[in-house]
Amino acid sequence: MILLHGALAILSGALAASIALSHPLWPASLALALLVWCVVVCLSPVVWLAVLPAVLPLAGFSPWTGWIGVEEFDLFCLGAAAGSLSRLVLQRLWPARWLRAAERNAGGFGDERLAGGILSLPAASLPRLPLSPDCRRRLAGCALALLAASSLAAVWRGMIAAGGPPVDWFEGYEDPLNCLRVAKSLFLVLLLLPSLCHLLRCQPRSSMRCLAAGTVAGLAVVALAALWERLAHPGLLDFTTAYRTTALFWEMHVGGAALDAFLALTLPFAVRPVLRAVAPGSWLAAALLAVLACYACLTSFSRALYLGVAVAVAVLVCSHVRQAAMAGSAGSGRRRLPRWQQRANRVLAGILLAEVLLVAGIGEFMSSRLASGERDFVGRLTHWQEGLGLLQDGSDILFGRGSGRFPADYSAQVAGREMPGRLHLMDEAEGRHLGLQGAHWLAPQRGRWELLQRVPAPLAGSYRLRLAVRSLQPAVLVASVCHQHLLYAAACAESTVFSPGGGGQWREFELSLHGSAGLPASRQLPVPGFFSLRLLGPAGFVEIDALSLIDGNGSQLLANGDFSQGLAGWFFAARHYFLPWHVDSLYLEMLIDQGVIGLSLLLVLVVLAIVNLCGLCRRQHELAPYLLAALLACMATGVFVSVLDMPRVAFLFYLFLCCALFVNERPLASVPSPAGSDKAPELLCRV
Structure with missing residues (x-):
């Protein structure tokens, strides 16, 4: 394992250095920043769980560089992989030092102040889930390995169909580099998976809280960007102009739903700081974020996102009610919210409801979007049928057309649908x-x-x-x-x-x-x-x-x-015309790219993740309800929009999926001492 981790660390570092030194704008600066980032992650691996979700919306400068297949976020991911894998190698080579550090960080996950502890409920009161946790994790590992193999085969098929390996950093959506662009998110998460599993075993509390904090930070960045965009262009309260917010997601230059999928994944985490606030100041900041995030969601005017948010809200409400009932029946002494916070939460709920009614009531764009839903659905069905028509034989149905080949194949083979x-x-x-x-x-x-x-x-x-x-x-x-x-x-x-x-x-x-006339004075x-x-x-x-x-x-x-x-x-x-670039369904894009095999493997992983999270929700795991709501919201949104052909959002989806698959059902009670045990490093670092 040490050789594998070392080889992957070298590969990640080499790829990152190659990208940084080839950057059209800042090659030297990015190379230096990459080195610093690798060292920081090596010294404190848990940092990447907070930093990557936080910088995800910002680390994309394609409108300035001209790059489409590669972006700056890839450098963050590859640097984190190189640093974290190097840390795992060092832990194997010099275990005593790292074991002492792990002992200081070890402990159960959960917040007794809020939830009364993960295992505060008697095990006999909990329904048994299919398969044991260890069996589910082994099954998830096998499914991930098979999905990686399916993705590699899809990349190979796609590049062969596109004419061979990439030869230019600036290749577009019909070129070989697009095959890697679509598939890279899964491989980036897999490079980080050894570190993720290690952190979830040895530092469950800090790792999951870093993930939540980074997700909230990324959501705050997007919410502020959406606010600035609306102020600068249609106006803050102009809900009549046909202007749909795109925030910082340049991927939407050819349509798509990068903002929709990102909000579906991150909006559930905006609820957590509101419920956990212990002072009026922190509650006010969390409430402001919730209001801004709701505004960004509404001004996307995405009906698919509205469906996903409704699913997330239902999951969080049911989880909260169930946890409250179970904690009360078990007599766990679950912390009750102060009266001021209960009243403040009711006021916030009223503000959010008023925000929804305001956008729907004073503007015509949302009403026109909702009214045209039936007509648009008929057009989407036609689009889906045309996309499925690309699967022409048994090989295509089983293995797909190849990663990232939908734009080229759809434009070339469907009459009247070529790119503009x-x-x-x-x-x-x-x-x-x-x-x-x-x-x-x-x-x-x-x-x-x-x-x-x-x-x-x-x-x-x-x-x-x-x-x-x-x-x-x-x-x-x-x-x-x-x-x-x-x-x-x-x-x-x-x-x-x-x-x-x-x-x-x-x-x-x-x-x-x-x-001609410039911007209105109110929007300067x-x-x-x-x-x-x-x-x-x-x-x-x-x-x-x-x-x-x-x-x-x-x-x-x-x-x-x-x-x-x-x-x-x-x-x-x-x-106005985006059909050649997206099939507008997470499930169909997986089917067209990787066939029935790839889609089945992805659905198996999602089901395993949901089963694991449901078990953790019953044990009042602090973050399980939010992860569950995020994944279900994304899957619901993905019925009507593409997700996996937008690498940054796909990375967050796969990261949440792996967290849901491998998060520990029980806290790490102790860490083996290195004294007298040659297997202590293996027990500590085993992934």
Whole structure:
């Protein structure tokens, strides 16, 4: 085992170093930060359980870097894996020192002040669960190993279908790198699994509380980002404009439900600090987070998320009522909330209800979304049928089409469903330039696809744009500079380029972009900007080069305008038309990627996790109800949205799933002493 952990630590560190040194913006800084992070995790492994969920929303700079298949969050995960696995190796090599540290950290999980202890109820009063805990854990380990093998096979099938291994950091959704992008979350969690299991055995209380604290911190970051986005764009109380919050999830540049899945996983944990607050100040902070998180949930206008939150609320209410009844019947002396806190909780419940009624009552967007549910469901059924139609033979049904192959296969094989645009890097004798390809159907209102690059804000005055264009047919390009968070532009300076085409000669253009009305005075917040270039037609393909954007002060705003560094700094986004990128179901995306085998293994793991958590809930485990509510909310939301094709959210899902599978049903009562026992290190570090 020591050799395996050492090899995995070296592999994780090498991959992380390769990513950091290849970063388009900060290679040296990230390499140094990675080294520090590895050392910190090696010294205190429990830290990563708090840090990873907390930084998950922040560690994604794809709109600035142009990377889609790899992002900064991968560095955090790989660095944590390298540091934690190195710690396990050191514990095996020098066990005495680490055993003494473990003895100080050992102890049961639970908060006697709140729940009366995990095992405060007599075992005879608890219903027996199917299979013993040890048997369930062994079964979960086997299922995880099989799922990892299925995922590896799916990656291989996907890359072969895409033309071979990845060759570029900037590959997109139809390229081989997308196969690894979709599958990497499971492998990142598996790299951290030895450390996770060790922490759950030896430091159950601190590890689970770190996970809860990190999750709450990540939720707070997303809630504040959603508040800022609403203030900066449609307005805090504007619930009529068709604007759906995306927060910090750049993955939603082609639609999807990254925010929905993240909120479904994290919202249940917002209840815990409200119930555990011991002072009015801490309760007020927790209540404010609950209000902001509810606002972010409502302004996503996601009906699937609303379903998931309803499931989570039902789980938490039932768990709270059951625990209260069981604790009372067992005479465990369960702590009663102070009267001020009981009243404050009732006030908070009223505020949350009023918040829901406010969003539903004074705006038309939510009512229109709810009213169109039946029509949209019919369209979603059609979309699902088209996705299932990709499984053409027995091999596809059993093993799937391959990881990350849905966008390419769906766009190529379903008539009328092709992507609205593509990017092509072209290397010729005179240098490298970019090709923009539009859709074959001429329906601008159906979908909009644009090439993007972040530009500094604030945006004001006029701009001078230069570019070279080559096309065989006449082409119309629309260039703009906009206040834009991700999908929705608030105020733009825009102009049109008409290229007559023909001759295969480059034509140079210079034009001015003049902004119209700016942002309303009530919404003058720091808003990022995008330079945008989109192809309207009639040409289906144009080549562009030598892009330059000069502001009123004479400053160059665009980087890599000649594409000599590939697509570094360039991004893209779609609007209104997202069918080619997502099948809109967690279950169908797993079926299409990994077939019946992969889907069955995932469902087995989820069932085992739910069974384990139900047993812990009966024993009044402090965090089991929140983990159970999070997983069930995500599975309910996943009926109508994709989850696993968004790596950061998929990582959190797999992390919660593994915690639910391997969290100890009983606290660690003692740690073996190294004296007189050669097996003490093995007993301590066995995973």
